[in-house]
Amino acid sequence: MTQAIFWFRRDLRLADHPALERAIQSHDALLLVYVDNAADNVYDASRAWLRRSLERLAEDIRARGGELHVLAGDPESLIPALAVETGATSVHISALHEPDADARDARIAATLASGGIAMRRAGGRLLTDADAVLTQSSTPFRVFTPFHKAARPTWRHRPREAPATLACGPLPSSLQGARTTLDAPRPRWDNGFWDTWTPGEAAALTRLDDLLPRLHAYPDARDVPAVEGTSRLSPHLHFGEISPSRIFDVVQRHGGNGADKYIAELGWREFAYYVLHHWPASRHHNFNPKFDVMPWRDDPPGLDAWQRGLTGVPLVDAGLRQLWNEGWMHNRVRMVVASWLTKHMGIDWRQGAAWFMHTLVDADLANNTLGWQWVAGTGVDAAPYFRIFNPVTQSRRFDPQGTYIRRWVPELRALGDDAVHAPWESGLRVAGYPAKPIVDLSAGRDAALARLAALAK
Structure with a gap:
């Protein structure tokens, strides 16, 4: 009898899970574990999601006769100890495709190998083999469109049903003390999620089923x-509760006007991980080094006002309040609030990226980094820095009746459809809301362009 x-x-998840399928086929019994390492789980909103996701996974495993053990500790010592104590012949994992995590996996694999134990790593979180999808000169793509054109034909879905039963071994008595549970946040600021x-x-x-009738639009x-126009699958994808290959397959087979557009958005997720793989320093540093001398502004009070949704710009404030209350923000609004912070306020994109990682339930290193560098103009295939979103123009175009603003900025609910986008333009003052933006729109744009011009000197 072999155990792993x-x-x-x-x-x-249990379905569409290459690593789990291989482990089940290769062994008579499995010890199923999740290791909670405090150093890995510093993002509050996503940790609140993780707690509930693990509860659901444990229930699904119990329904199949197995048990999930949530353990506290450093996996670099805990995983090898578990393997030795259980007599496991191998450890099975899914690749995370993040630089620090992959380096840690390599160290754990080396430790295990020294004891004759194999680490078996499978895919499943991505559709693209980053080392196989390259330009004709065998270099990584730097622009999304040619990357997507080259990558999409390589995407495949092999359906894997969830196992009907799970044969599980016990947790060794010597490691019972490592059992843990994830506590709910205190205070319960996540209740609105x-x-x-x-x-x-x-x-x-x-969620995927609900998307299909709306895919044409x-x-x-x-x-x-203001409408339910996106899939809201991002946190489920981040935590691997559904595989990107399942989504790709279902959407592609459904077809219709929106299928290609939605698949292109999956492509952006793939591109984010592709960039992180080939340029791991981009998570901390400007992809375009000319921005290393950008004179970003140090403005703690301004950053605080932005984080709290009190900038005086209704669409920006609505987005940041949605983020705090739901742990998520609409993608169009994410671009607007990021542009406002990095362009009009002149604050380093890394400060905005850090706030998103703290407050998003889909706090994903690759996506978050690519998105912020794209808007800031510092990244691979980025919008040029001189592309500066006007938040009022964006608001009037994409939220013309102010429905989204009124939901998240209740102070402005009584204003008319035009005034709600920019109360100061009509000379309106609303109790409890800033009388005007903390940065004048025209002056902020001019200052951003001046910072850009200074880089060329």
């Missing part, structure tokens, strides 16, 4: 923050 360890990470979200594999599949509806 299956180490869940951000692959919290769960009016919107239900973590877990079943909920992810329901996706190309236009995805830009309108």
